Amino acid sequence: MFGKTKFEVRQAEGYRYIDLADSKKEGRTLVLLHGMFGGLSNFDPLLNRVQHRSVFVPEIPVYSLEKARLTIPELANWLSQVLKEHAVKQPILLGNSMGGHIALQYALTHPDEVEALVLTGSSGLFENDLGSSRPKRYDREYVKERASLTFYEDLVDDTIIDEILEILQSPAKLGRLLRVARSTHEHNLEDKLNQVQQPVLLIWGKNDVITPPEVAELFCEKLPNATLAWIDRCGHAPMMEHPDKFAARLINFLETNQCSRNNEEQHEEDYSHH
Template identity: 50%
Template sequence: VKYVRQFVDMRGYDSMILVGNSLGGHIAQLYALDQPNKIRAMVLTGSSGLFEDSLGGGYPKRGDYEYIKDRTGYTFYDPNVATKELVDEIYEICNNRGKAIRIISMAKSAMRENLAKLLHRLTMPVLLIWGKEDKITPPFVAEDFQRLLVNSELVLVEECGHAPMMEKPLEFNRILNEFLQKLKVAA
């Protein structure tokens, strides 16, 4: 959150709509809790903060391409979304010791930091876009977010896993655009 705050301050932003997926959603929530007056709205998708199987049952295994390919495919409803280029990128990250340690550290921190008791403080509009077949943060987590976030709306995306913006980009963008248009009308 410190780095996000520094970036926002450097850019001089004072009214933002945060969009975060998975761990990025967790960071968005923490930033919004820290700086609520700067957040106009939030969009969370497959977000951590309440529950997650963020590592899909195990930590990344360095040097094991097939394991990385399998875990990347696990992220999606359709494992074919995990292209060779995406798997190669994840494989490179997992084999970079520094990057892998930072990711594991952030994921462990997210697992320890349950935000359920704090979410009532977030009163800005929040759109929850969730894959109906998300195995990492299942739909019941989205329903918990909707219950705990006082001004939230949930949209479940059919035949979609943990990353709707990658797996169903046209539908994701349509849902996002409708939300942004509502915010414009409300302004």
């Protein structure tokens, strides 16, 4: 979704992926997980800024997995299989929207197999639907209006609209998407977040209308070892809208494995620590 990635895409059985993982590169492998309407290209701006690190990006096969597996717990199981196939051990999981939800579920079910988490616009507590009413037909203006809620700036172009329309006009794809969406709403993790002991960095857009700022604050309150970093004038996909700021916060976290309030490079108005 959102265009084609500029990085080399490899094919595995049932899914595609980008592999910049290399034992000679810095640190644990960073695994990037996109959102429900997302795809590999969502992380291109970030990949351009972290190529010195070992990075693995699987495309979550929402439109090809068996329907029974289109739930957050089953997608976390799928991720476990994929990481084993690629010998990715003790990853740092970075998830946007649904990808953050999957990362949290994976950390809950595989607590000894995750080094840290980075969540941005994550579902798992509460998220607004892109549309509360379903029109009789999906026209371009409606799709543009709904898709624009993802971003603070106007980043929705004809390519994005065409991709979304192609999904919405396919009964099979739309049915799968709705099944996953239902699971993100039903699989609430609030009562389990206290079990997540890994360091967690929350990078959140202050203008996110899908998972609003109060969602980030609740995550920070419920997760035992969480730090919240805000990005102003930013919506639901900070790694796309503000890749430089996102990368700066991410790299600082990766280098310290926590975002200490005392770090001289941090600013009181941008960070809060729980």
